[in-house]
Amino acid sequence: MERKETRQFKTEVQQLMNLIVNSLYSHSEIFLRELISNSSDALDKLRFKAQTDPAVMGDDTDLHIRLEADKEKRTLTIRDNGIGMTYDEVNENIGTIAQSGTAAFVAAMEEAKKKEGLSPELIGQFGVGFYSAFIVAEKVELVTRAAGDAKAVRWESTGDGSYTIEETEKDSRGTTITLFLKKTEEEDDDYTDEWTLRRIVKQHSDFVNYPVIMNVEKTEYLKDEEIIKDADGKPIGDTFRKSRVDETLNSMKAIWARDKDEVTDAEHEEFYKHLSHDWNPPMERLHLKFEGTTEYTALLYIPSKAPFDMFYKDRKNGMHLYCKRVFIMDDCKELMPEYLGFISGVVDAPDLNLNVSREILQQNRLVTNIRKNLVKKVFDLFSAMDMEKYDQFFGEFGQAIKSGIPMDYENTEKLSHLVRYKTTKSEGKLVSLKDYIERMKDGQEFIYYITGENLTALMNSPHLEALKEKDYEVLLMTDPVDEWVVQNLTEYEKKKLKSAEKGDLDLNTVDDSKKEEYAKLFDFIKGKLDETVKEVKPSTRLKNSVSCLAGDDYAMSAYMEKIMKASGQDVPKQKRVLELNVDHPLMSKMKALFETDTKNMKLDDYCTLLLDMAIIGEGGKIDDPSRFSQIVGDLMAQVIS
Ligand code: ADP
Numbered sequence: 001m002e003r004k005e006t007r008q009f010k011t012e013v014q015q016l017m018n019l020i021v022n023s024l025y026s027h028s029e030i031f032l033r034e035l036i037s038n039s040s041d042a043l044d045k046l047r048f049k050a051q052t053d054p055a056v057m058g059d060d061t062d063l064h065i066r067l068e069a070d071k072e073k074r075t076l077t078i079r080d081n082g083i084g085m086t087y088d089e090v091n092e093n094i095g096t097i098a099q100s101g102t103a104a105f106v107a108a109m110e111e112a113k114k115k116e117g118l119s120p121e122l123i124g125q126f127g128v129g130f131y132s133a134f135i136v137a138e139k140v141e142l143v144t145r146a147a148g149d150a151k152a153v154r155w156e157s158t159g160d161g162s163y164t165i166e167e168t169e170k171d172s173r174g175t176t177i178t179l180f181l182k183k184t185e186e187e188d189d190d191y192t193d194e195w196t197l198r199r200i201v202k203q204h205s206d207f208v209n210y211p212v213i214m215n216v217e218k219t220e221y222l223k224d225e226e227i228i229k230d231a232d233g234k235p236i237g238d239t240f241r242k243s244r245v246d247e248t249l250n251s252m253k254a255i256w257a258r259d260k261d262e263v264t265d266a267e268h269e270e271f272y273k274h275l276s277h278d279w280n281p282p283m284e285r286l287h288l289k290f291e292g293t294t295e296y297t298a299l300l301y302i303p304s305k306a307p308f309d310m311f312y313k314d315r316k317n318g319m320h321l322y323c324k325r326v327f328i329m330d331d332c333k334e335l336m337p338e339y340l341g342f343i344s345g346v347v348d349a350p351d352l353n354l355n356v357s358r359e360i361l362q363q364n365r366l367v368t369n370i371r372k373n374l375v376k377k378v379f380d381l382f383s384a385m386d387m388e389k390y391d392q393f394f395g396e397f398g399q400a401i402k403s404g405i406p407m408d409y410e411n412t413e414k415l416s417h418l419v420r421y422k423t424t425k426s427e428g429k430l431v432s433l434k435d436y437i438e439r440m441k442d443g444q445e446f447i448y449y450i451t452g453e454n455l456t457a458l459m460n461s462p463h464l465e466a467l468k469e470k471d472y473e474v475l476l477m478t479d480p481v482d483e484w485v486v487q488n489l490t491e492y493e494k495k496k497l498k499s500a501e502k503g504d505l506d507l508n509t510v511d512d513s514k515k516e517e518y519a520k521l522f523d524f525i526k527g528k529l530d531e532t533v534k535e536v537k538p539s540t541r542l543k544n545s546v547s548c549l550a551g552d553d554y555a556m557s558a559y560m561e562k563i564m565k566a567s568g569q570d571v572p573k574q575k576r577v578l579e580l581n582v583d584h585p586l587m588s589k590m591k592a593l594f595e596t597d598t599k600n601m602k603l604d605d606y607c608t609l610l611l612d613m614a615i616i617g618e619g620g621k622i623d624d625p626s627r628f629s630q631i632v633g634d635l636m637a638q639v640i641s
Pocket of ligand 1: 038039042080082083084085093094128129130131175277
């Protein structure tokens, strides 16, 4: 029994398709780039597979992409003899989206569309791929035969909710996509017109590694002796001859293999789009040729925008590996550390074996060397950016750079030069650790920082009061990843990093007599708050506020605790130290009350309030907010006459 089914597109696929069609109609010609790109990938895969399994290539060795236009029928066909797809692969690849986070992304797009209309830049981040066919076609038919299979598959859809898929016959390997074009008034958009197609291929797909062939009519002017003439020498027959010939529309020159100065910005842009599926032009590029004992070429692009799925686990690494211009693999994690996976690029290493496997790559000395070198060059590039550009870069990729610190021990120092933070004194600007050190006050020993979720809350945190009084600058760290940064980056240029909310800040001392004076009250408070508080002591941190919570030098910060809880991890209850400001008038009053009226019913409430105020001051959540409001309400009622 032959298989035949009608299936519904997954909801997010249909949504994405509608978004693409509605937002990209003014860029409709990109559909051709996307389909040629898919064909080129399919040819790459075939060629690579044939290295170890020559049977998949068979006699059909002339790898190419062919365009066929029919003006009458208004169809455009893109044909390749690449790896093709099986029945199941068609269902998997065309009709679902494998990329994780798609549903969330599509939802975000729908939101953006409602607010400000959808810009191609946004949708472009996604890589519109096959579905872009529906920008120009009212119906798409795909017939494909996988290498090594006898049966072929026919897929058809009008892009409107469902598609049909069935088994069929096809006499050769590969994929043929036929677009039944929508009606159009504009001449530019006539995708059956030879010159329009020539222009688009040249502009968007010139570097594609396989010939993009079109059968065209050629006019050849006859040589003089070929022309039939009358007695006066005037031609009686045609002076030209028309014939049909196959023509290759693209130059097929691999961008990276060309001379650096010869490649234009526009060509780089197109190639980058092909590699990354990112619509926006890259922010920077590196075109490197290494010669000597090991020879290889690398072409790297830094995107201008962080991809929406930068931190998704199954996101592909942006590196592609080639050997003498033959594609070996994409997603080549061996060439670039995970945290720099946002970089798109190509490495062409002629010394590699063509049928090298991932397992071999991991232990390959040449590959390890290449990676090391590339990382170094990339760091040099980042360091050489001017401030404005670097700030822009860091705004997009700062999180990725910072996440390198706990991952890449070899480069901790280099990475430490690259991180930037806002500070208590930077007025919203980003500051490097070098800048910070240069601005340190006389006598200041440490680089102070504080971590937390909210910049304003950190800026006004009670933990910083004494530091502010000394006019010391404090780094404000608001990224979850910063918690891992400070665990791994303990010093910078011999200056230790110190948390403003942990341990002793060594800024001031409390008189022994004061300590003595408050000892009993503090014991009492400790007794009341025993479950949450480890110790109660006079603070050297506070100036205006009454209370704050502090951790030990090695304790988990409040922010870290919050992050762990939010990610569903079991965090053992952290007891912290309640620090009280003995110079605050409240403390002397509380002491007096405690000494004269130990049975006072309100003392318990006041102890809880001291703790609640400390938690609220650092932007935390208190256990019993309604009780807090009641007590404060009662207190206000007493005070206001
Ligand atoms: P992308 O190319 O970004 O993966 P597409 O939607 O364009 O997304 O294509 C989805 C998948 O369909 C491809 O990854 C590939 O596996 C398959 N595919 C598309 N076009 C072809 C083709 N011409 N030959 C073989 N497989 C193809």
